[in-house]
Amino acid sequence: EFTFGHAKQLESVLRAHLLALSSRVDLLPGLATRVFVDIDSLLRPVYGHQKQGASYGHTKIAGKQVLRKGLSPLAATISTDLAAPVVAGMRLRAGKTGSGKGAASMVTAAINTARAAGATGQILVRGDSAYGTRKVVRATVGADAKFSVVMTRNPAIDRAITAIAEDTWTPVKYPGAVRDPDTGAWISDAEVAEIGYTAFASTKDKTTARLIVRRVKDARYPEALFPIWRYHPFFTNSTETTADADITHRKHAVIETVFADLIDGPLAHIPSGRFGANYAWIVCAAIAHNLLRATGILAGGDHARARAGTLRRRIVNIAARLARPQRRPILHLPRHWPWTAAWLLLWDNTIGYTPPISATT
Numbered sequence: 001e002f003t004f005g006h007a008k009q010l011e012s013v014l015r016a017h018l019l020a021l022s023s024r025v026d027l028l029p030g031l032a033t034r035v036f037v038d039i040d041s042l043l044r045p046v047y048g049h050q051k052q053g054a055s056y057g058h059t060k061i062a063g064k065q066v067l068r069k070g071l072s073p074l075a076a077t078i079s080t081d082l083a084a085p086v087v088a089g090m091r092l093r094a095g096k097t098g099s100g101k102g103a104a105s106m107v108t109a110a111i112n113t114a115r116a117a118g119a120t121g122q123i124l125v126r127g128d129s130a131y132g133t134r135k136v137v138r139a140t141v142g143a144d145a146k147f148s149v150v151m152t153r154n155p156a157i158d159r160a161i162t163a164i165a166e167d168t169w170t171p172v173k174y175p176g177a178v179r180d181p182d183t184g185a186w187i188s189d190a191e192v193a194e195i196g197y198t199a200f201a202s203t204k205d206k207t208t209a210r211l212i213v214r215r216v217k218d219a220r221y222p223e224a225l226f227p228i229w230r231y232h233p234f235f236t237n238s239t240e241t242t243a244d245a246d247i248t249h250r251k252h253a254v255i256e257t258v259f260a261d262l263i264d265g266p267l268a269h270i271p272s273g274r275f276g277a278n279y280a281w282i283v284c285a286a287i288a289h290n291l292l293r294a295t296g297i298l299a300g301g302d303h304a305r306a307r308a309g310t311l312r313r314r315i316v317n318i319a320a321r322l323a324r325p326q327r328r329p330i331l332h333l334p335r336h337w338p339w340t341a342a343w344l345l346l347w348d349n350t351i352g353y354t355p356p357i358s359a360t361t
Contacts, residue, residue: 001274001276001277002274002276002277002279002280003276004275004276004279006276006280007092007276007279007280007283010279010280010283010284011089011090011091011283013283013287014087014088014089014090014283014286014287014290015088015089015109015113015116017287017290017291018086018087018088018113018117018290019113019116019117021086021290021291021294022117022118024294025294025297025298026297027083027086027117027290027293027294027297028078028079028080028083028086028117028118028119029080029082029083030080030081030082030083030121031080031114031117031118031119031120031121032118032119032120032121033080033081033121033122034080034081034121034122034123034124035078035079035080035114035119035121035122035123035124036078036079036080036085036123036124036125036126036251036252036254037076037077037078037088037107037110037111037114037123037124037125037126037145038076038077038079038085038125038126038127038252038254038255039074039075039076039077039103039106039107039110039125039126039127039131039136039255040074040075040099040127040128040131040252040255040256040259041072041073041074041075041093041099041130042059042072042073042075042259042263043057043058043059043068043070043071043072043095044070044071044072044073044263044267044270045068045069045070046069046070046071046095046270047069048273050273051071051270051273052273052274052275052278053071053092053093053094053095053275053278054069054070054071054094054095055069055094055095055096056068056069056095056096057069057070057072057094057095057096057097068095069095070095071092071093071094071095071270071278072092072093072094072095072096072097072099073090073091073092073093073267073282074090074091074092074093074099074101074102074103074106075087075089075090075091075255075258075259075286076088076089076090076106076107076109076110077110077254077255077258078110078113078114078117078119079254083304083305084254084257084293084296084304084305085254085255085257085258086289086290086293087258087286087289087290088109088110088113088114089106089109089110089113089286090282090283090285090286091106091279092275092278092279092282098130099130099131100130100131100133100135100136103127103130103131103133103135103136104133104135104136104138104139105139107125107131107136107139107140107143108139108142108143110125111123111125111140111143111145112143122145122146123143123145123146124145124146124147124148124238124248125140125145125146125147125148125149126147126148126149126248126249126251126252127148127149127150127252128149128150128252129149129150129151129152131149131150132149132150132151132152132234132235134199134200134203134205134207136149137149137199137200137205137207137235138205141207141237146236146237146238147209147235147236147237148234148235148236148238148245148248148249148252149234149235149236150232150233150234150235151199151211151233151234151235153231153233156201157197157211157233160195160197160211160233161195161211161213161231161233163195164193164194164195164213165193168193168194169191169192169193169215170191170192170193170242170243171190171191172190172191172192172214172243172246172247173247189216189217190214190215190216190217191214191215192212192213192214192215192242192243192246193212193213193215193242194210194211194212194213194242194245195210195211195213196208196209196210196211197209197210197211197235199235207237209235209236209237210235210236210237210238210245211233211234211235212233212234212235212236212242212245212246212249213231213232213233214231214232214233214246215229215230215231215232216229216230216232217229217230218230234249236249257307258289260307261289261307261308261309262285262286262289262308264308264309265285265288265289265308265309265312266281266282266284266285266288267282267285270282289308292308292311292312292316295311295315295316295346296311296315298345298346298349298350299311299314299315299342299343299345299346300342300345300346301342303315303342314339314342314343315339315342315343315346318333318334318337318343319334320332320333320334
């Protein structure tokens, strides 16, 4: 029977496995330039009455907050500008657990894993409003990394937004934006600006950095006489320009592709009634995800950034036939299979090159 201790041991296996993959495969190209650590959680629904740890938590479905019974994994991923994300850490929690619980220690562990994997460039930690907390910021700064986290709206944030001068708002590339043919500037429904801000001012962890705000025209009032804006602030100490920092922060959504891959695979169902066994299940799912990422890189081409479902369909689920003439194993692949070259490249990179045997008539 799996216990909580076994699951924590598997977390160490996940880290060691990721480092071993990185030493053998170019899993994260661009580690010397810039590295992103993204952290987020999700709520996986369960239906059994005896499922340990299952409780009601808030999740968003079709843009609406709903209360749902389930378990809540917390995940941290590592990615670069050139590489798809891999899972650096994963923990299972009760469904009612707050999204930010345990995030600071996971961020520290993910940063250490990134450096152990060979990261020498700047590390940027990204998260949504559940992770814009003093603990996460303190852990990030303590690990000598940069942060870019969403700040929950409060009176102090609202005062800072109001203090931004109107002439400092700059249009940015956004869905539906077009270039002005005369000036080359963006004509967009989204604009960004920044202002200096001290977060957690009443605590010993007060931090002064940049409050970057993106404002978007409210689609509910398209014919309003004056534009009505919705404001989205995030707090960062990165050195990028305002517009580039906004684009970089919005790419935090890449972690959702990892969640989609896991939900399309092992997290489609959380199988056991025991919490420890389910904890071990999600950590093994993370290990399998990283192994699949390495498989795509070894297969070459667009498989390096392909989704997990694509890799399973093209590389893993092969209708091959194993024959043993004269007690020599021979694998017969489909004759007109379109991804033969990719599979053979994977074979050469893992098993070693073996010249194909010519058919005799």
